[in-house]
Amino acid sequence: MDRTKKMSFSARGFVSVATTLGFVGLVLTGVVLYVTPPGRIANWTGWRLVWLTKEQWGALHICFAAGFLVAAGFHIYLNWRPLLNYFKSRLTRHFALRGDWVLALVLFGVFWVGTLAEIPPFSSLVALNETIKNSWDEEDVRAPMPHAELLTLAELAAEVGADLDAVIARLRAKGIAVESAAIVVGDLAQAHGLTPRALYDIAVGPAGRERGRGGGGMGGGGMGRKTLARFCADEGRDVGVVLEQLRAGGIEATAEMTLREIAEDNDMRPSDLAEIMKAEW
Helix, strand or coil, X not given: CHHHHHHCCCHHHHHHHHHHHHHHHHHHXXXXXXXXXXXXXXXXXXXXXXXXXXXXXXXXXXXXHHXXXXXXXXXXXXXXXXXXXXXECCCCCCECCCHHHHHHHHHHHHHHHHHHCCCCCHHHHHHHHHHHHHHCCCHHHCCCCCCHHHCEHHHHHHHHCCCHHHHHHHHHHCCCCCCCCCCEHXXXXXXXXXXXXXXXXXXXXXXXXXXHHHCCCCCXXXXXXXXXXXXXXXXXXXXXXXXXXXHHCCCXXXXXXXXXXXXXXXXXXXXXXXXXXXXXX
């Protein structure tokens, strides 16, 4: 009998442990995602933590959140009466305004308003997140243009000004089979156990790497590093008018931002941004 009692299933115990584990998993994955590099860097360099990619950590975070919500829902259901007692007066046992739960509600409101109003320390926490993410953005790990791993091999070669036949020849010389120039760089890298960055280094060679960083296209340097004000001045355009045109097209920017920064913030390549601006001229 004693053994049977020890092996008996407790719904409350199960739900409590599940809620706790879901919360721990949610916090752990949240902390990891807080310090991960931006997607354009993580995907390009094949960034991993404990053998998991940024996308995998993100998937875990979503699933832990779902599990936590389900477990928390059952936890509330099983503890409904004790929970209701928090909203009742200890003297009259009727619903009443109690200081403890009002304080909790006010605290939640402070977090909500403080975050949206960008008031310290909430704004400081968000700013720290941006600082950590930007610290990963170094010249030697930067892609020649945002999300270069999503380009086809032909598009990548054109962006950095490299000869496509030479690119394919270099890859094949390293045992990397290239059936078509239309293959996506990220897919080709994954098929051969490489990061997009490593594949790119093989494909373009030392000269191509320098050209990619130095602005053979607009990706890692050159025109991409120009501020919008400087770009407009070089093109003989009024920066105020260009800013209005960009905002009308749903693109947020300032005159002090570089073309690369504007493009990354709006999920496009600097060359695409330049084409959009020139189309308005």
